[in-house]
Amino acid sequence: MNSNVFSNVRSLTVLSDSSSLIKLLKAGEHLPELFGIMFDIYQYVTLFDVIYFSFISRNFNSEADLVVKSAFAGSVMNSALGD
Structure with missing residues (x-):
């Protein structure tokens, strides 16, 4: 499948702290x-x-880390409330 089907983005770098x-x-x-x-x-x-897949320390990725923690906390709250 050609990436142009969805967008003009043909290359991507994925950063993770794992x-x-x-x-x-x-x-x-x-x-x-x-x-x-x-x-x-x-x-x-x-x-x-x-x-490309690259490692990035959580110390250098604090903004994304906060977003993930916030989303996870919201998901846990929704599960606890039965949503």
């Missing part, structure tokens, strides 16, 4: 515990001509 996840993605491997997320990632990889 060095173990980055190592798995670079090697094209997977872990049973991470099957769902890795399946999704590998499906999206096909949409780009070039994709």
Whole structure:
């Protein structure tokens, strides 16, 4: 599938503070515990001509870390409330 079907973005760099996840993605491997997320990632990889996976320390990615923690907290609250 050509990435131009969805957008003009043909290359992507994905940054993560999980060095173990980055190592798995670079090697094209997977872990049973991470099957769902890795399946999704590998499906999206096909949409780009070039994709890079790189580690970034949480110290240098504090804004994204706050967004994730906030989203997770909201998800937990919604689950607890039965939404």
